[in-house]
Every structure is written in structure tokens, then in C-alpha cells.
Amino acid sequence: MSSNRALYEQVILEHNKKPRNFHEMEDADRKVEGYNPLCGDHFTVYVKLNGDVIEDVSFSGAGCAISKSSASVMTMLLKGKTKKEAEGLFLKFHTMVTSSPDSPVDEDDLGKLRVFAGVREFPVRIKCATLAWHSMLSALDGKDESVTTE
Amino acid sequence: MATAGQQTQSAVDKTAPLTALDIERIRREFPALHVERDGVTQVYLDNAATSQKPKSVIERIDRYYRSENANVHRGMHYLSEVATQAYEESRKKVQRFLGVPLSCEVIFTRGTTESINLVAQTYGRQSVGKDDEVIISAMEHHSNIVPWQMLCEEKGAKLRVIPMTDRGELILEEYEKLLSSRTKLVSVNHVSNALGTINPVRHIIEKAHEHGVPVLVDGAQGAAHLPIDVKELDCDFYACSAHKMVGPTGIGVLYGKAELLNKMPPFMGGGDMILSVTFEKTTYSSLPYKFEAGTPNIAGTIGLGAAVDYLESIGMERIAAYEHELTQYATSLLESIDGVHLVGTAREKAGVLSFTMENAHPHDIGQIFSDCGVAIRAGHHCAQPVMQRFGIPATARASLAFYNNKEDLDAMADAIKKVKEVFD
Numbered sequence: 001m002s003s004n005r006a007l008y009e010q011v012i013l014e015h016n017k018k019p020r021n022f023h024e025m026e027d028a029d030r031k032v033e034g035y036n037p038l039c040g041d042h043f044t045v046y047v048k049l050n051g052d053v054i055e056d057v058s059f060s061g062a063g064c065a066i067s068k069s070s071a072s073v074m075t076m077l078l079k080g081k082t083k084k085e086a087e088g089l090f091l092k093f094h095t096m097v098t099s100s101p102d103s104p105v106d107e108d109d110l111g112k113l114r115v116f117a118g119v120r121e122f123p124v125r126i127k128c129a130t131l132a133w134h135s136m137l138s139a140l141d142g143k144d145e146s147v148t149t150e
Numbered sequence: 151m152a153t154a155g156q157q158t159q160s161a162v163d164k165t166a167p168l169t170a171l172d173i174e175r176i177r178r179e180f181p182a183l184h185v186e187r188d189g190v191t192q193v194y195l196d197n198a199a200t201s202q203k204p205k206s207v208i209e210r211i212d213r214y215y216r217s218e219n220a221n222v223h224r225g226m227h228y229l230s231e232v233a234t235q236a237y238e239e240s241r242k243k244v245q246r247f248l249g250v251p252l253s254c255e256v257i258f259t260r261g262t263t264e265s266i267n268l269v270a271q272t273y274g275r276q277s278v279g280k281d282d283e284v285i286i287s288a289m290e291h292h293s294n295i296v297p298w299q300m301l302c303e304e305k306g307a308k309l310r311v312i313p314m315t316d317r318g319e320l321i322l323e324e325y326e327k328l329l330s331s332r333t334k335l336v337s338v339n340h341v342s343n344a345l346g347t348i349n350p351v352r353h354i355i356e357k358a359h360e361h362g363v364p365v366l367v368d369g370a371q372g373a374a375h376l377p378i379d380v381k382e383l384d385c386d387f388y389a390c391s392a393h394k395m396v397g398p399t400g401i402g403v404l405y406g407k408a409e410l411l412n413k414m415p416p417f418m419g420g421g422d423m424i425l426s427v428t429f430e431k432t433t434y435s436s437l438p439y440k441f442e443a444g445t446p447n448i449a450g451t452i453g454l455g456a457a458v459d460y461l462e463s464i465g466m467e468r469i470a471a472y473e474h475e476l477t478q479y480a481t482s483l484l485e486s487i488d489g490v491h492l493v494g495t496a497r498e499k500a501g502v503l504s505f506t507m508e509n510a511h512p513h514d515i516g517q518i519f520s521d522c523g524v525a526i527r528a529g530h531h532c533a534q535p536v537m538q539r540f541g542i543p544a545t546a547r548a549s550l551a552f553y554n555n556k557e558d559l560d561a562m563a564d565a566i567k568k569v570k571e572v573f574d
């Protein structure tokens with residue numbers, strides 16, 4: 001029982017119920033679809049850029065609580081960040097979710113992202129947690145195509 | 151003594167319905183039903199993916215490797231004779247179990263997937279030409295879609311699909327309209343692994359035969375849950391997998407009518423499937439060996455024989471009746487919980503319960519279930535077109551076997567309540 005409480009942190013459940021920046025964006029500069037064939041998670045990430053800065057970001061689609069809340073938290077964190085900062089955050093996030101469950105989590109460094117630490121115990125959920133991020137990075141790279149987790 | 155006597159008696163009386171006591175005894179024979187995690191015995195409701203194995207199967211395989219291991223059909227020595235005899239004995243057991251007229255009509259494969267591919271690559275390549283048609287249904291497993299798609303692509307043929315209703319029942323009037331002189335084969339599942347629908351295969355076969363079209367029945371979900379008599383069904387091919395019928399993985403069956411099998415070219419070339427080989431010409435073996443190239447899965451085949459023995463010792467009629475009762479109980483449980491939607495509500499239904507929940511994604515449902523110690527599957531169940539038909543990305547699926555009991559289903563209901571606690 002304890003492990004799921006750790007996975008489904010209150011913050012995750014709350015973002016799942018009320019995702020932020022959860023809408024399509026007509027005037028997006030780029031949009032990239034992300035698809036996780038295993039569980040059918042399917043999101044589109046929209047980005048508006050001002051030079052190198054992410055001026056606006058949103059997402060639409062459907063998926064499990066982990067993928068949806070991760071997308072939601074991501075959009076909150078990335079607004080106003082540069083491409084480089086976004087990549088840096090993803091690297092930290094990715095390193096954390098793929099690390100061993102008993103390695104320490106630098107809570108200050110990770111900020112809001114630390115609520116996803118529970119994912120480390122459930123390797124199949126890493127794809128859920130990182131789906132929107134992969135789409136985002138692909139969008140920042142100027143790609144306008146879909147990504148899948150397979 | 152008296153109780154023991156009674157128990158043995160109830161095990162052989164195959165007309166009496168299975169009682170709670172019978173199920174208790176049966177459960178003790180499946181070691182994996184007693185696996186614990188953090189002190190909680192795990193509840194296994196993922197039988198459509200694969201079944202658990204009784205001790206008799208596990209021990210039979212163990213015995214083969216310990217005291218009978220040799221290659222089959224080759225050696226003049228003692229062990230090879232023992233192995234060959236056990237291997238061929240399994241063929242006879244499967245023959246009896248599926249009601250197959252001739253033992254040479256039982257071909258051992260790796261499983262349902264290979265059986266279907268075998269037919270597609272031999273019968274299919276031989277008989278299907280440009281603008282011909284192959285008919286499947288809207289509720290097929292990918293393994294009864296993709297081999298036909300590959301064939302149709304190669305031949306310039308067309309794949310036609312029997313549609314289904316919102317309950318998950320095939321629309322037979324539409325099926326009859328699809329049958330024509332262009333139809334070369336019909337391939338449908340006996341029981342849907344995603345919806346639980348038991349399809350009216352007898353009727354489907356009858357209609358196809360009116361057009362002179364052979365029918366393959368994908369029995370992956372049928373053979374372990376319903377009494378099967380291929381002669382009575384009059385199907386032309388029947389495919390199933392041992393691992394879903396309390397047998398080992400890596401072994402399955404293709405039944406085919408001898409007259410069809412004889413006309414079909416071999417599937418794979420190699421040892422065991424030839425009579426003589428020269429560089430100019432090779433003569434193929436007769437049935438069934440023509441389709442069993444190479445050293446077969448001997449241990450698996452012998453394990454399958456033990457699995458079939460086990461199922462027969464209980465009786466498929468009783469298994470089907472008991473599972474029907476469990477399915478009704480599970481259905482009423484699920485229907486009584488707010489926010490749970492059953493996907494697949496056919497009138498003829500086996501123990502597959504696909505469902506979605508209003509506020510939780512199937513993947514999250516599966517996760518909470520796992521944490522409650524209840525194994526179900528969440529996903530598209532290798533039947534993406536079914537998910538598309540119902541406009542959902544995935545379902546959570548509880549699938550039953552005869553060793554499940556009402557307590558297992560109560561655990562399922564409790565797990566659903568837990569999901570609601572977390573997500574509502």
C-alpha cells in the first residue's frame with residue numbers, strides 16, 4: 001500500500017484532476033504529438049517561442065495520471081525558460097526518475113519535479129513521466145513531428 | 151479417510167458442478183496462486199494473458215528432463231524411444247481433447263500466433279490471389295490481423311472486417327454480405343481476449359462453407375474455457391496456445407483438416423519434415439511432420455499433454471459452467487460500482503471483464519490493483535482496433551480461470567474501491 005501512496009503524491013493527483021495549461025494553442029509556433037503505445041497515452045505539446053525563450057506552452061490529449069500530471073507540471077515550469085534551461089531541467093528530471101529507488105533526491109535542486117520520485121520504483125512508468133518532456137524537447141529542436149516512447 | 155474418499159470421487163464425477171471445496175483442492179495444486187508479497191497472497195486475474203500451471207504439469211516437465219530427455223524420431227536408443235513415445239502420446243491427448251478425427255491433423259507449433267502465420271504463409275499464399283478477400287472480425291487479436299494484412303499486401307488481396315455492435319457482438323447479417331466468390335478464407339476468434347464475447351463460430355463456419363470457404367478459428371481464449379470439438383464445429387483450422395490452458399509457454403497447436411493440410415506446401419524447411427533430400431529434389435514427410443521442421447519443443451509438448459490431462463480430469467463442461475457462474479458474479483460486482491463501465495457486454499460471454507473507470511486511466515487502475523495484490527492487465531490487449539471501435543485508449547481487464555473463486559473477485563471489487571478513493 002505504501003508504495004502507491006508514494007507514487008500518487010497529492011500534487012500528482014491534483015494536477016491529474018486539474019491540469020494546468022491544458023488546452024490547444026492555435027497560434028503555436030510548434031506542436032509535437034507524443035504517443036505511448038503501451039498504455040495509449042497520447043498528448044500534443046504546443047510551444048510559442050520568442051527567440052530562444054519559451055513564451056507560452058500548453059498541452060492537450062489524454063493519458064494516465066502520471067503522464068498527465070507530468071505534462072502539467074512541465075508546462076508550469078517551462079514558461080519563460082530558455083531552450084537551454086529547459087534541457088537542463090529535463091536532464092535533472094530524467095536522471096532522477098531513472099535513478100535507483102534508494103538513491104537520495106536533491107529536493108531543492110528538483111523543486112516541484114521531486115513529486116515524481118515515486119516513479120523510480122515502477123520502471124514501466126518512466127515512459128509515462130517523460131512522454132510530454134520528450135515531445136517538448138523535440139518541439140524545441142524545431143521538429144514538427146510525433147514522438148513515441150517505443 | 152471418508153473425506154479423502156469423497157474428494158477423489160468428486161474429482162472423477164464430471165457431471166456434478168464444481169463446489170467451493172473442489173476449487174479449494176484445485177487451488178492447492180497451483181503453486182503460483184500462493185505467492186506472497188509483503189505477506190499478502192497475490193490474486194491472479196490475468197488469465198487471458200497466461201494461465202498458472204498445476205504441479206502435475208510442472209512435475210511432468212521436470213521428469214522429462216530428469217529421466218527421458220533425448221531427441222525425438224531419430225535415436226535408436228532407449229531414451230529417444232521414451233521421449234518419442236511421450237511426445238506422440240501428447241499428440242493423442244490433444245487429439246482427444248479437441249475432438250480431432252486423425253492424430254496426424256494435430257500439428258505442434260510455438261503457439262496460436264505461429265499457427266495462424268503457418269496457415270497464412272502456406273494455405274494463404276497458395277490460395278489467395280490478386281483481388282481475393284480474407285474475412286476477419288472487428289474484435290481480433292493482432293495475431294489474427296497482421297498475418298492476413300501481410301498476406302493481402304503481398305498478393306494484392308483485400309482484408310474485409312465483420313463489424314460489431316456496441317455490446318461487442320458480431321453483426322452476422324453484415325458477415326453474410328461480405329461472403330462472395332472472392333472470399334478465400336474466414337479467420338475469427340472463438341472468444342475475444344479484449345471483450346470476452348463468445349462468437350457463434352458454428353454459424354460463421356456454416357455460412358462460409360455454403361460458399362465453399364474454409365474457416366480458421368483462433369481458439370487462444372477458447373480451448374481453456376469451453377469444451378471444444380473441432381469435428382462438430384466443422385472448422386477447417388483451429389489454433390490454440392498451451393500457456394493459456396495451464397500448460398507451458400512456447401508450445402501450441404494447429405488443427406487442420408487433413409485434406410487441406412495435405413495440399414498445403416510446408417511452412418519451414420529443415421530436419422524432420424523430409425523423407426529424402428538430394429540437391430536436386432526433396433520429398434517431404436507426410437502429416438504432421440511436414441509442418442514440424444527441426445527439433446520440436448519436446449518438453450513443452452509433453453507438458454501440454456499433462457495440461458490437457460489435468461483439464462480433462464476436471465472436465466471442460468464443469469469448467470465452463472463454473473466460470474460462467476464466476477463471470478456473472480464478477481459482472482454484477484462491477485455493475486454495482488458507480489463510475490465503472492464494462493466494455494463488452496455480449497449475451498454469450500466468457501470470463502473476460504474489460505472495464506474503464508470515470509476518473510482513473512486503466513494504467514493507473516492496474517497500478518493500484520497491483521499494490522492491492524491483484525493482478526489484472528491494463529492496456530489495449532493487442533487489440534487496438536477494438537479500442538478504436540469503442541473510442542477508448544485502453545481498458546483494465548480482469549480475466550478468470552476455473553481456479554479463481556468469489557474471494558478473488560471480492561478482492562477485485564475492493565481494489566476498485568481503492569482506485570476510487572485515490573482518484574475520485
Ligand SMILES: Cc1ncc(COP(=O)(O)O)c(C=O)c1O
Pocket residue numbers: 198199260261262263264291293294339341342343368370371391532
Ligand atoms: C484471441 C487471441 N489470439 C491470439 C493470441 C496469441 O497467442 P500467443 O501469444 O500465445 O501466440 C492471444 C493471446 O493473447 C489471444 O488472446
